[in-house]
Amino acid sequence: MAYRDEQLNEEKVFKDPVHRYVHVRDKVIWDLIGTPEFQRLRRIKQLGTSFFTFHGAEHSRFNHSLGVYEIIRRIVENFRGHADWNDEERLLCLSAALLHDLGHGPFSHSFEKVFNLDHEDYTRDIILGDTAVNRILQRVGDDFPQKVADVIGKTYANKLVISLISSQIDADRMDYLQRDAYFTGVSYGHFDMERILRVMRPLDDQVVIKASGMHAVEDYIMSRYQMYWQVYFHPVTRSSEVILSKILHRAMHLYKGDYQFTLEPHHFVSFFDENPSLEDYLKLDESVVMYYFQIWKDEKDPILSDLCNRFVNRHLFKYIEFNPNHQFGQWMELHKLFTEAGIDPDYYLEVDSSSDLPYDFYRPGEDEERLPIHLMMQNGDLKELSRQSEIVEAISGKKRTDHKLYYAADFIEGLSDDSEIKKRILEILEG
16 A cells, blocks of 8 residues: 555554544555654744733644644535545645644744744745655655645645635644634634535635635634734733843843853754754744743843843733824834933833734735635525625724834833933823
């Protein structure tokens, strides 16, 4: 029997709090789960620094990746026998679902911004590089690693396969919304996934939803909307992300200035030099980063030491609503006042903005992830979701942006009460 068709002697299951069980029968999938590159995802949190806000949010990219695989497994089971579904692409879908987040680094997006990296590039490099994952995929077929990379990179020829993992209603979102809601303890992210899976149909190069399932899809769209504003963009989480970014910027600044660290930051050197290898990238996980932060708490540099103490001990920055587009003069004045007060504004004053577009209809020239959700009517016609749903129409195409100003309130409080600088800073911050 060819490796791609090989089955385990008995089904393996992972007990899962969201899907109850994750089922594995394919030898290829079982072998991929066992690779060092996939096991590394146990050491990368799914929600980065959100555990500072929601203490239950300690779940990992490993949990999520298994969950996305399980949803895809159920979808392709339901699709079997449909005229527009090619069962030859089943293993490709399962592999891409399992590996779609393989390239995430420690604290994911915050880490990427500081070092100008893209986890999708690293996902591709792991799949196509000299790795255990690549060797397993090669056993399926010489072109199989490239196919998996193309699905995840959204360049694969069959857009239907891509849409299962990356679209406005995909397995990735369906898992992370429910999983993140479960572990944060909020009620927003729950929706009737079983209903959605029952009404999904493959049609030509896209997945469509039977019109009878529209209300379940509305619930899913609104769940996503609420999760972004109540969980993913929570200002306390964003405060911790600001401090995390400042730590990494400060450490890189010191390194480039030939600062003598108490412990040589070996794991960061290639990142500070802006030329990390795949091997270096895979060695750096959140446990390693936190080890350095613990060490840096006692560094001689007061800024690095202070920032690490803040992060490790959850002594976060305060925040206010602040729109830099409308309050630019105040921003410049605050920057000047902080400097005069001896508080470095580069590390203790930051404007952070978040924005989200919860659902969009198709706009020519925009990325394919914004292809609309189509409903299949009883007569076989396709109708775009926001044209049929008043709820979705109300938020469709509407980008919402939120701005916050983060600052070290304790440093301001530590200034002399009769200081004119302190009075003016508080005047601006307190409006």
